[in-house]
Amino acid sequence: xxxxxxxxxxxxxxxxxxxxxxxxxxxxxxxxxxxxxxxxxxxxxxxxxxxxxxxxxxxxxxxxxxxxxxxxxxxxxxxxxxxxxxxxxxxxxxxxxxxxxxxxxxxxxxxxxxxxxxxxxxxxxxxxxxxxxxxxxxxxxxxxxxxxxxxxxxxxxxxxxxxxxxxxxxxxxxxxxxxxxxxxxxxxxxxxxxxxxxxxxxxxxxxxxxxxxxxxxxxxxxxxxxxxxxxxxxxxxxxxxxxxxxxxxxxxxxxxxxxxxxxxxxxxxxxxxxxxxxxxxxxxxxxx
Numbered sequence: 566x567x568x569x570x571x572x573x574x575x576x577x578x579x580x581x582x583x584x585x586x587x588x589x590x591x592x593x594x595x596x597x598x599x600x601x602x603x604x605x606x607x608x609x610x611x612x613x614x615x616x617x618x619x620x621x622x623x624x625x626x627x628x629x630x631x632x633x634x635x636x637x638x639x640x641x642x643x644x645x646x647x648x649x650x651x652x653x654x655x656x657x658x659x660x661x662x663x664x665x666x667x668x669x670x671x672x673x674x675x676x677x678x679x680x681x682x683x684x685x686x687x688x689x690x691x692x693x694x695x696x697x698x699x700x701x702x703x704x705x706x707x708x709x710x711x712x713x714x715x716x717x718x719x720x721x722x723x724x725x726x727x728x729x730x731x732x733x734x735x736x737x738x739x740x741x742x743x744x745x746x747x748x749x750x751x752x753x754x755x756x757x758x759x760x761x762x763x764x765x766x767x768x769x770x771x772x773x774x775x776x777x778x779x780x781x782x783x784x785x786x787x788x789x790x791x792x793x794x795x796x797x798x799x800x801x802x803x804x805x806x807x808x809x810x811x812x813x814x815x816x817x818x819x820x821x822x823x824x825x826x827x828x829x830x831x832x833x834x835x836x837x838x839x840x841x842x843x844x845x846x847x848x849x850x851x852x853x
Contacts, residue, residue: 706828
């Protein structure tokens with residue numbers, strides 16, 4: 566890479582007709598450019614430039630080298646410029662993999678809506694995935710995972726988000742018909758509903774009548790009086806007036822479900838991905 570840089574400086578020196586002008590264009594001290602070209606000449610074993618007080622001239626070897634590298638280096642420089650522009654561009658596609666329970670939540674949906682409003686030229690794709698995927702091979706930019714899930718590539722960046730507090734809740738109609746449980750020990754006498762992930766995270770040995778990956782479905786069945794639901798508190802609070810739910814056990818939390826943010830690299834992250842990462846952090850920093 567050092568020799569390629571030196572060749573590029575040589576190319577700029579010829580184009581700008583002088584080391585001082587080339588140094589200014591490259592944003593480098595003149596002495597450094599001069600030293601790098603001298604190092605290139607030592608490496609190649611021949612003189613490339615004839616330096617005079619006012620300008621430079623190419624030697625025969627210098628002219629041959631210039632003609633040979635002109636087109637390839639121009640192509641390489643244009644390609645690097647396009648890559649830099651693409652990295653900063655807020656356009657193209659952005660692919661996310663998330664658990665279905667998260668992807669169907671109102672908080673996540675509102676976040677996606679906000680991103681689409683801010684960056685109308687970015688095309689979003691959201692995939693439901695409970696297990697870690699190879700982000701680079703699957704061309705996934707960001708993944709949200711349950712905190713206890715193993716990440717397939719330990720080189721990926723993993724950041725913990727605030728956990729979802731989950732609690733037991735039921736519709737008034739269900740409690741009127743089947744009675745209100747006094748404590749968690751009474752739950753085994755009731756019909757229990759939960760997402761697969763939340764149910765698997767629970768330490769208590771309970772039998773669930775219904776499990777799914779869709780938290781909205783658990784919420785709706787709980788509202789309809791089909792059982793006692795184990796739901797994130799935000800799902801209980803956001804059920805709405807047409808679906809009143811009562812928190813059980815004095816709103817004491819049953820479990821905190823953790824969530825991790827996964828992406829492949831901090832260094833080469835496109836700006837559109839960086840914006841989504843920041844938005845995810847903001848969205849899931851106050852779960853209540």
